[in-house]
Amino acid sequence: MRIEQQPAFILHARPYRETSLLLEAFTRDHGRVGLVARGVRRERSRMPRGVLQPLQPLLLGWIARGELGTLTGAEAASTPFALSGEALLAAIYINELVLRLSGRNDIHADAFAAYALCLARLADNADMAWTLRRFERDLLADLGYALALTHTVGGTPIEADVDYAYDPDAGAREWRVGSIQPRVAGGALLALDLDESPTADQLAQLRRLVRAVVRHLVGGELNAWALSARPSGSAPA
Structure with missing residues (x-):
């Protein structure tokens, strides 16, 4: 199943294999989902790693397959919450x-x-x-x-x-x-x-x-x- 433009926040991110990230995202219509962001730790990744940060309202896309989905898109929905x-x-x-x-x-x-x-x-x-x-x-x-x-x-x-x-x-x-x-x-x-x-x-x-x-x-x-x-x-x- 393909999901597009889903309002979400990243709750946690950690390195996965050599070039990827394993994300836990909290989404409006699908609850908490586990996603693999493949290749985002490469220098020339097509998906900017910087947007995949906690406290940033996002619009995410992914392909759901079993326990972990594959991230297909991520963009900022608005400015991050400035907290310190x-x-x-x-x-x-x-x-x-x-x-x-x-x-x-x-x-x-x-x-x-x-x-x-x-x-x-x-x-x-x-x-x-x-x-x-x-x-x-x-x-x-x-x-x-x-x-x-x-x-x-x-x-x-x-x-x-x-x-x-x-x-x-x-x-x-x-x-x-x-x-x-x-x-x-x-x-x-x-x-x-x-x-x-x-x-x-x-x-x-x-x-x-x-x-x-x-x-x-x-x-x-x-x-x-x-x-x-x-x-x-x-x-x-």
Whole structure:
């Protein structure tokens, strides 16, 4: 099957054989796809290697054959998102999140739109922690792992002035002394559900909650978490 002019972003690229690249691309209509960009590491490649960079909105073409497709075309759809410092670390984090949580060839058009919006907000210097929490919420929902933000495990409505223990495998339970799950205020859960900016303390609680959920889903840690924990990296991922 031949695909043409597909909106996409490169999530990851690595050398493949002597002259090629192996790409993981996030596309609007085909989800995450693996592509071989043959010969692009040659000096006189017909396809400019420089366009195959993360954070660059692209239009890609490829021939789909089995697990890996063959890239046939790539062009910039618009200017790259100019990100540096903490915003760049945040972009590295969301790339890894998509890579680790999504399956190849599973279509997630809403997640693709949320990804592009997240990059645009980071480039516009929007509140970084809130931008990431909104993206995580939307990505998890579209992938089938929606956060339980309005009702407890038992089905009772979340109350803003009550604290909860959030079980990554089940949802929220009223907090009890000795609970080992992340503690989060009901107001934080409701704010995320309503898309209303939480307080700084609530954002920190939601960060811990999402980390626990992601850790549960991928079975371990993300590389981006270690990167942001270094003295020079403080992105709220």
